[in-house]
Amino acid sequence: MGKTNQQKVKDFLINNGVIIVMFILVIYTGITSDNFFTGNNLMNILMNMSSRLVIALGIAGCVITAGCDLSAGRMIGLGACISGMLLQRMDYSGKFFPDMEPLNVFVVAVIVMVICAAFGSVTGFFIAYLNVPPFIATLAMMEIVYGIGLIVTGATPLGGYVKEYTNVANGKFLGINYLIWIAIIVAAITWFIFNMTRHGKYMYAIGGNPQAAEVAGVPVKKTLILIYMKAAAMYGLAGFMLGAKAGGASIQTGYGYEMEAIAACTIGGVSVTGGRGKVSSAIIGVAVFELLKVALQYLGVDANAQYIAIGIVIFVAISLDIRKYIAKK
């Protein structure tokens, strides 16, 4: 209707501007640098992306309901530390629980997710039942989780992990690291939840119009709690993954990742005004972020100046996202 091809091209360019610029940047980096387009480097990027994606998928749920989650970074730190404590070698001198045998890795992953989910459900309770704005509620939980993490770990870093744990990052299945498989499985489950369950549809409805959702009989409060609980479990899992990859952890692990995850979601097309966003949005956003960082590294941009570049990308991406929303009115 009415739209000329020229307009369509213009709309496409503006709506996907950040992604197109990234694409060009990646191609340029690949051509000018020798070992950018190598299997090794690609695997490296995917490894970095995997935990970031798990975080972004968790936060995406919050953002789709027009919320956010500032506690993600500290939850990741807590998750990484708890995983570390339960998976240290018996012969490691600084072992946290000197007399405790390390647990099974899978069991630890589950424990971490359950603990974080408990914290997330508390955040969700305050948001859903006491109407605390998500920004404030998750800010409060961020402080609480950080404090608990400091007390529990005594602010000392952890290391000396059992081989089974570091193997979660280094081990491979079909030539692809377990870490990446975990991200793929989490993405698949999240896609299923978003698209194939009531919970997912309710999430979009709440984000689209919370009053209408209430009137339509959507269990708004329950859904909100579940969203923050589920997200927290995913931060815990991401902490577990980061610890495995780094071979150590401290309560500072994951600090600031929540901002990057929110920004990544938005770049990919999750609307901060709620109701819009897909699993693919989070994947694209995380990819843009990781590729940007690596490409700048390869191009020899000063590591400190990279922050400026990231900031600019966030500015531009969010302006374009809001522009789309206003144009629709």
Added chain:
Amino acid sequence: MAEYKLELKGICKSFPGVKALDNVQLSLRPGTVHALMGENGAGKSTLMKCLFGIYKMDAGEIYLDGQKIEVNNPDEAMKHGIAMVHQELQPVPARSVGENLYLGRFPTKNFGPIKIIDHKTMYAETEKWLKEVKMDFDPKAQLGTLSIGQMQSVEIAKAVSQQAKVVIFDEPTSSLSDNEVEALFRIMNDLRDKGVAMVYISHKMDEIKRIADDITVMRDGTYVGTWPAAELTTDQIIAKMVGRELTNVYPPRGNKPGEVIMEVKNLCSIHENSFQNVSFTLRKGEILGFGGLVGAQRTELMEGIFGIRGVASGEVYMHGKKVKIKRPIDAMNAGIGLITEDRRGNGIFGCLSIKDNVGVSVYNKYLKAGFVLDHKNINRVVDENIKKLSIKTPSMKEHIANLSGGNQQKVIVSRWLANDPDVLIMDEPTRGIDVGAKHEIYEIMNDLAKQGKAIIMISSEMSELLGMADRVCVMCNGKLTGEIDQPEEMTQAKVMSYATRF
């Protein structure tokens, strides 16, 4: 000196699809209160908003003291000495009375090279103006802590402080206590003595008789006439407000109401000035109309029944069994559906597709293995509804925001058809939609009644109410003031007389 303080001539204003004002006139004599009357939607508020510069009129002229003036925004209106007192115009509740009074024109003083706000003068002046309107509360009090009546007197004080020559009162008494109304009338009498011309919009006949000097009646966006208030009786005013023929846009009725399906007993809101002690019954296959003026608390009552608003006491029975409704989901499980008045506010999900908009209430019905959505069957149901209600859309994936108002309304109706309630409450079901879609909605309502569903329809459009309802309940000021079940008694005058029984 011109005979009239203010004259409006040939005012026209159209909104998409509606002609809200058609060649309307209004002439205010200095030192008088001029009542502007008409049914809901007659165009009173629209006319005042044109005068005050909130709306831009399509055609027409405004004369102040015989001089033609242009009013493009409220700021210009105020510069001309036109002020508006409206209960919804609470500028900044979180700031003090003085700051609100001087908002945008703060008195300043020099502080070295820069200008700063002169708080001392501001509060002293505020106190003076408050005295002027016989109010003596603290000018430093936070506006939000005052009662609505006090807030209004702040607005009036503001008008007085600006030496307003014309003051518009748009339903100022609808939420005032009797004492506050007396205080308002005292101030109005003072203003009258000072030669200020006032426009007074209200539905309350006794107040009109007390305070008004002249009465202008509007109907369907047109000017009916102006009379000295003393010459008209209440019945004559009502007759002039409603005097129009019912147009034949309603499908023929033939509903045969069956057994009682729903009974509401002594329902009271948690808010004192909302619905109180409302009881009514609803039968199978019946369309029950709810009439009343804006502010009669009809919407609040229905939202109370549906579990959106707080209910202090009273019972709701479905099929003879008492049901407990705390949230909408309880109402839905009891077999009640609600199509809300504010389609944008709590009806549609603008950024979601038609499918998601219909599906949202019925996901519980379409599950595989207890938790996986059965998209195939959901698609089938949505598709059937799009066809049945002839919703004009390229596909069910289209965003609902891209549809016209009428089609959006049909999507909401589909949501409830898919949910299959026994009782469907429709609050202003045809507000803001075009005539064709209106007729389609009426057909759907009649079909549902024939299938044995019961419908409650709130309508502020008199002809719709009388044209569609098998029985009419009328509310006024939170109370059920009348029920009309004999077809020959269903007249506009009868509804209006119940609706103004304050």
